[in-house]
Amino acid sequence: xxxxxxxxxxxxxxxxxxxxxxxxxxxxxxxxxxxxxxxxxxxxxxxxxxxxxxxxxxxxxxxxxxxxxxxxxxxxxxxxxxxxxxxxxxxxxxxx
Numbered sequence: 001x002x003x004x005x006x007x008x009x010x011x012x013x014x015x016x017x018x019x020x021x022x023x024x025x026x027x028x029x030x031x032x033x034x035x036x037x038x039x040x041x042x043x044x045x046x047x048x049x050x051x052x053x054x055x056x057x058x059x060x061x062x063x064x065x066x067x068x069x070x071x072x073x074x075x076x077x078x079x080x081x082x083x084x085x086x087x088x089x090x091x092x093x094x095x096x
Contacts, residue, residue: 013084020080021091028073029092035074036089043078047071 024032031046039046050067077088 017084017086017091020084021088024077024088024092027070028077031070031073032077032088032092041087041089043074043081047074050074 035041035043035046039049050071054067080086081088
């Protein structure tokens with residue numbers, strides 16, 4: 001009986017990941033890809049880099065707003081990865 005429950009939970013979790021990934025816009029997908037390609041699959045170095053750029057002077061206001069938006073996107077995706085014990089890079093491609 002436990003095997004059936006585990007299988008059902010796994011299928012449900014997979015479905016949640018698929019739904020989440022299918023709802024990601026192009027900016028979210030790009031962040032996932034950059035995380036994988038430039039930051040060794042880790043969110044924290046990427047967040048630190050963005051925060052460092054925000055604190056530097058001079059900066060372009062439009063870029064600063066984009067960085068804040070990206071930080072919010074990363075926070076959301078990082079929380080989803082932790083909650084579902086997945087790496088979105090395993091599911092996201094530029095074409096998906």
